[in-house]
Amino acid sequence: MAKKGQRARTFVELAAEPTWSQTAAARTGAHAVRPGAVNAAGEFFDPDGRRLTLVDGDLGPAQAQRAVDAGALVVAECCGCGGGSRGCTPVWLDARQVGSLRGGAPPVFTGRHRAPTWLELWTGPETDVVFTHGDVSWGGTALG
Numbered sequence: 266m267a268k269k270g271q272r273a274r275t276f277v278e279l280a281a282e283p284t285w286s287q288t289a290a291a292r293t294g295a296h297a298v299r300p301g302a303v304n305a306a307g308e309f310f311d312p313d314g315r316r317l318t319l320v321d322g323d324l325g326p327a328q329a330q331r332a333v334d335a336g337a338l339v340v341a342e343c344c345g346c347g348g349g350s351r352g353c354t355p356v357w358l359d360a361r362q363v364g365s366l367r368g369g370a371p372p373v374f375t376g377r378h379r380a381p382t383w384l385e386l387w388t389g390p391e392t393d394v395v396f397t398h399g400d401v402s403w404g405g406t407a408l409g
């Protein structure tokens with residue numbers, strides 16, 4: 266029964282309705298959406314819960330820099346576990362941190378903790394993502 270005073274919903278209210286990725290069905294099981302992390306099925310998501318696709322599992326530092334210069338986000342896991350569901354929690358650089366890397370020097374593999382170290386390029390509906398693993402320093406700061 267319609268409540269007194271009910272009115273047609275505005276576009277803004279409709280746009281605020283949960284998307285599929287926020288429904289209960291997407292929160293359980295191996296394929297559960299894990300914003301900013303990897304689920305048990307190995308699917309990787311950006312911080313807004315949008316699924317990402319691996320483009321390059323062995324990205325070079327110069328390519329990583331070009332991706333960031335072009336607007337890619339950066340996420341890091343520093344132990345070299347790969348960031349899977351049983352590994353550590355990947356840390357996303359905020360907009361200011363990523364902005365400070367644009368136009369700078371490419372990332373450096375430091376070998377500091379002898380962690381397995383590599384770079385990956387992922388892509389999603391909104392943006393590309395550089396995923397750094399292990400002992401990576403970028404813009405003069407150790408990531409992870």
Ligand SMILES: [Zn+2]
Nearest residue numbers: 342344346353
């Ligand atoms: Zn790790």
